[in-house]
Amino acid sequence: xxxxxxxxxxxxSEEEFAYGGExxxxxxxxxxxxxxxxxxxxxxxxxxxxxxxxxxxxHAHGCRRWFNAVRDTATNEFLAFYRVDEKKPEIDR
Amino acid sequence: xxxxxxxxxxxxxxxYHRNWQQAWRSPAPKSAYDVxxxxxxxxxxxxAYYLAKECGITNVAVIEKGWLGGGNTGRxxxxxxxxxxxxxxxxxxxxxxxxxxxLSTELNYNVMFSKRGVLHLAHNQHDLKELARxxxxxxxxxxxxxxxxxxxxxxxxxxxxxxxxxRYPVLGGSLQRRAxxxxxxxxxxxxxxxxxSLGVDxxxxxxxxxxxxxxxQMKGVETTRGFIASPKVxxxxxxxxxxxxxxxxLRLPIESHPLQALVSEPLKPFFxxxxxxxxxxxxxxxxxKGELVMGAGIDAYNGYSQRGSLPPIEHLLSAAMELYPVFxxxxxxxxxxxxxxICPDASPLITKTPVQGLYFNCGWGTGGFKATPGSGHxxxxxxxxxxxHPLAAAFRLERFATGNLVDENLAAAVAH
Numbered sequence: 200x201x202x203x204x205x206x207x208x209x210x211x212s213e214e215e216f217a218y219g220g221e222x223x224x225x226x227x228x229x230x231x232x233x234x235x236x237x238x239x240x241x242x243x244x245x246x247x248x249x250x251x252x253x254x255x256x257x258h259a260h261g262c263r264r265w266f267n268a269v270r271d272t273a274t275n276e277f278l279a280f281y282r283v284d285e286k287k288p289e290i291d292r
Numbered sequence: 293x294x295x296x297x298x299x300x301x302x303x304x305x306x307x308y309h310r311n312w313q314q315a316w317r318s319p320a321p322k323s324a325y326d327v328x329x330x331x332x333x334x335x336x337x338x339x340a341y342y343l344a345k346e347c348g349i350t351n352v353a354v355i356e357k358g359w360l361g362g363g364n365t366g367r368x369x370x371x372x373x374x375x376x377x378x379x380x381x382x383x384x385x386x387x388x389x390x391x392x393x394x395l396s397t398e399l400n401y402n403v404m405f406s407k408r409g410v411l412h413l414a415h416n417q418h419d420l421k422e423l424a425r426x427x428x429x430x431x432x433x434x435x436x437x438x439x440x441x442x443x444x445x446x447x448x449x450x451x452x453x454x455x456x457x458x459r460y461p462v463l464g465g466s467l468q469r470r471a472x473x474x475x476x477x478x479x480x481x482x483x484x485x486x487x488x489s490l491g492v493d494x495x496x497x498x499x500x501x502x503x504x505x506x507x508x509q510m511k512g513v514e515t516t517r518g519f520i521a522s523p524k525v526x527x528x529x530x531x532x533x534x535x536x537x538x539x540x541x542l543r544l545p546i547e548s549h550p551l552q553a554l555v556s557e558p559l560k561p562f563f564x565x566x567x568x569x570x571x572x573x574x575x576x577x578x579x580x581k582g583e584l585v586m587g588a589g590i591d592a593y594n595g596y597s598q599r600g601s602l603p604p605i606e607h608l609l610s611a612a613m614e615l616y617p618v619f620x621x622x623x624x625x626x627x628x629x630x631x632x633x634i635c636p637d638a639s640p641l642i643t644k645t646p647v648q649g650l651y652f653n654c655g656w657g658t659g660g661f662k663a664t665p666g667s668g669h670x671x672x673x674x675x676x677x678x679x680x681h682p683l684a685a686a687f688r689l690e691r692f693a694t695g696n697l698v699d700e701n702l703a704a705a706v707a708h
Contacts, residue, residue: 200601239693254593
């Protein structure tokens with residue numbers, strides 16, 4: 200069971216949240232000029248690291264707001280929680 | 293390799309089983325091979341076996357970071373079926389099912405394939421329509437399925453609760469009689485023994501730490517036991533495929549999730565088939581040891597921890613209680629998680645890559661065990677000829693750029 204700290208509501212059970220996958224994937228600005236491979240990379244390719252993972256969560260059964268988290272996917276240890284308007288933290292481990 | 297038979301069993305019994313030959317060697321890695329298979333699970337060992345048996349390439353090494361069959365091969369619920377929606381999927385899964393039929397004889401190793409039938413249940417109108425569509429798609433492919441009414445479901449699985457007064461009533465089911473289960477360890481060990489006897493080197497406790505790639509051409513793998521040269525490397529690493537891909541500078545359309553399962557204490561035989569309920573996330577069979585084997589849905593988050601959270605287990609057990617009230621006093625013996633590699637279209641990747649001589653066989657997600665023989669067979673051909681086997685052609689990496697996805701999100705065992 201994960202204990203997830205919503206930046207707005209504090210620590211809550213995993214069951215209150217829904218997962219949003221990898222974070223910080225920006226929609227390409229110039230979509231008209233995008234090649235098929237670039238579209239595939241944006242839509243389907245994922246970093247899927249074993250270790251530090253920047254990801255999105257939504258407090259679905261709470262304040263219903265999206266936020267970002269950093270988690271070690273090998274140990275499930277959360278390393279940071281931050282709002283979407285906050286800067287991506289640099290985590291080195 | 294000495295052949296296993298009833299005579300060898302008697303002969304060894306007379307010796308108090310002290311003189312059985314070792315099932316496979318444990319050689320030190322050579323400096324170079326024609327093909328290296330990374331990953332010693334069922335799919336990797338099957339790949340090595342068919343490379344040696346059908347493609348005439350015997351100078352092959354299987355490199356495994358842990359022990360044989362210690363990953364998802366030893367962590368799944370051993371269900372074997374071929375009732376997917378798309379023609380491409382029926383091609384590969386039915387091919388696998390054909391190979392399962394004769395696998396024990398082929399490998400001279402009893403994989404305990406039991407064709408006890410697999411029944412998919414529908415619990416709402418959407419399920420019924422999806423099941424009917426899949427049912428008809430399979431019949432178009434001459435892949436025989438039977439559609440059961442709730443009363444026929446009850447006759448086939450007498451302990452099931454078909455009361456309409458439950459949260460997820462049984463509205464119907466689709467039965468594939470030639471589907472079933474097999475013994476997971478025996479599959480890994482059988483392929484290992486057969487591959488080894490054809491000259492394949494199986495190297496355990498040896499982790500790949502990097503690839504040596506020069507001018508876009510594979511040269512070999514860096515491992516914890518030193519560099520091993522090979523012009524062709526096939527990666528069959530399931531949940532760790534993205535990690536291997538990153539070593540070669542590749543991004544794959546894969547996310548790794550924990551998928552959990554559990555077994556009960558052993559009971560006398562009373563559940564003689566496999567029943568799957570995708571909507572409520574429970575699939576049940578009874579092992580030869582008597583344990584009820586039950587699988588859950590995936591944990592929603594990415595993870596490599598080989599354990600999941602409790603909520604999926606609670607969901608699985610609450611669904612099982614409703615469907616099979618007699619389970620209520622059964623105790624759970626143990627639960628575990630495996631790391632499944634899920635593609636966006638819930639179909640596998642059997643593919644060449646932009647690196648010449650590097651191949652991937654992954655993305656089997658929540659249902660790879662059933663495909664083991666077919667997967668190894670077509671992947672061996674893909675590596676040997678450097679050209680996709682016809683049954684594997686649809687599962688190329690390029691499909692994510694061309695848009696030719698093979699969408700099996702409904703037919704895969706668990707929703708994701």
